[in-house]
Amino acid sequence: MTILATEGLSRRFPRVTALDRLTVTVGPGVTGLVGANGAGKSTLIKILLGLLEPSEGAAQVLGMDVTAQGAEIRRVVGYMPEHDCLPPDLSATEFTVHLARMSGLPRTAARERAADVLRHVGLYEERYRAMGGYSTGMKQRVKLAQALVHDPKLVFLDEPTNGLDPQGRDEMLALIRRIGTEFGISVLVTSHLLGELERICDHVIVIDGGTLLRSSAISEFTQTTRTVTVEVEEGRDVLAAHLAGLGETVTAAGRTLLVEVRAPETYDTVRDAVCDLDLSLIRMEQGRQRIEDVFREPADV
Amino acid sequence: MSDLSPGTPSLGGAPAGVIHDIGYRHYDGPRTGRGPATAALAVHTLRGVFGLGRPARAKIIPFLLVGTMMLPAVVSIAVMAVAKQKMAGYTEYAVIMQAVLAIFLAAQAPYTVAPDLRFRVLPLYLSRPVTLWDYVGAKLAAMAAAMFLLLAVPLTTLFIGEMVVDLPGPPDTGGYLTSMAGAVCYAVLLACVGVAVASFTPRRGLGVAAVIALYLLASGVSTVVAAVMESVNDYDAAAWAWLINPFFLVDAAVQVGIFGAEPSAPGSYPTGIGVAAAITIMLGLIALSVTALVIRYRKAASR
Secondary structure, eight states: OOSEEEEEEEEEOSSOEEEEEEEEEEOSSEEEEEOOTTSSHHHHHHHHTTSSOOSEEEEEETTEETTTOHHHHHHHEEEEOSSOOOOTTSBHHHHHHHHHHHTTOOHHHHHHHHHHHHHHTTOOGGGGSBGGGOOHHHHHHHHHHHHHTTOOSEEEESSTTTTOOHHHHHHHHHHHHHHHHTSOOEEEEEESOHHHHHTTOSEEEEEETTEEEEEEEHHHHHHHHOEEEEEESSOHHHHHHHHHHTTOOEEEETTEEEEEOSSTHHHHHHHHHHHHTTOOEEEEEEOOOOHHHHHHSOOOO | OOSSOTTSOOOTTOOTTOOOOOOOOOOOSOOOOHHHHHHHHHHHHHHHHTTTTSOHHHHHHHHHHHHHHHHHHHHHHHHHHHHOOOOSOSTTHHHHTHHHHHHHHHHHHHHHHHHHHHTTOHHHHHTSSSOHHHHHHHHHHHHHHHHHHHHHHHHHHHHHHHHHHTOSSOOOHHHHHHHHHHHHHHHHHHHHHHHHHHHTOSOHHHHHHHHHHHHHHHHHHHHHHHHHHHHTTOHHHHHHHHTTSHHHHHIIIIIITTTOOOOOSSSOOOOTHHHHHHHHHHHHHHHHHHHHHHHHHHHHHTO
């Protein structure tokens, strides 16, 4: 089943090309959209919401064409923008109820859904207070709640972890994962950190400069790029030579060595090698892939 | 909201009223389309203009101004009851109370548009079935309805009062109906101009100042030019000068021009071609304001 699909989608502004012949398909579940600032993530979301006309190409959301059926799409999708969008003198309840009504819910249903959804995103007594006094974490939760209040089939979350502290970030990511699994709502979530999306997504799309860099299931993604960082006190080169002799692929990166993990046995090999050479091991860390790593690799999608 | 349906007998010993976390529930009830959503937005805005559903301090100014608008009507009824004579006429009501109407417009028109621009709520509306033009239409309709109520409620009160007091002679039904037609035109013109001016700044205070400044400028220029023209005995030019003030403009175009009421300005209005001109200027101002709003929101939506 395809949730959304684009076909040669381009969008040119007078001075920049935001999207350049982008062709992707997205299935149900949680999909990450990764790219640096200005990569075209927000432009893509605006086109998918039917708010921006593509210059060229076509896109479908839930089987509906974005140019012809924008209004129908907007009935069944939710959108959480990247920027602040909360009036400070309203309470979270008033705000969410109002936006539920704007999505076409009758008055009583809007109240019930707003209360339900605010509870699900983790806002309790504070939802009756004016939003001006909320922390960033609470504001992000309200923004998420208004995107979910009309029970959409698909939500677009634009940088939901922006400005959150590590704990808030973890909670937000866990919540997004729950939306995709427990709530049964498909999610397209953008971020410029691949690392955080790795943990919650089924599928990741990487774009840069409006073009597709790669699009693959998260399992393939981590398999092909898994490395382990090894740092020893002295004798980095000795260890590198030893490991290379054992058939491992090793690259030196500053004070550390990057060892490609072919199979779980690689960890044992590294451990044994350090022991055999009698070196002091400082750390051995699962290579966390970052967006930059993807950019460094050739775009062999 | 309760998870326990009222008819379910509670099990012995189990406390009634336990909150069960039953997980996420899907919504499969009715979903209305654009129309009802737009209507809901208009009603929400209209309530907000009068401070309903907003904190107590947001209610002070609109209620104070509504009270002031009612005052002449109430005093007139009292005078009619006691002295058995008429005081305020229907068609001159808006002109006499123009400062109050202008202050209400200046104070409340920015409320309808500025917060959504300033706090960037607009994208949340646009990601829903309502379109940009539904949004602008709802805001205009709400402000026009508020201005109409502000004028029509005291006029209607006055008319009911006149019938209850039962003065000698027939009640001035014609005057009342003319003033209601005038009220519709006042409401539409003032709301369009006020909302258009207010939409150009996301800051509410600046919007208030801009609308009130525009009114003071128009009424000041109108009075000064008319006075100068009258002092050189050019009464034709003076009649045209009154039209600079939007309150005299609607009076001249609709109440006097179309329905033949007595002019409420200190002088007379242009006649003949002047009536057609006044109507054209009024409609032109409305069209200009709506065009300005369209341009403004095109830009705001593409942000």
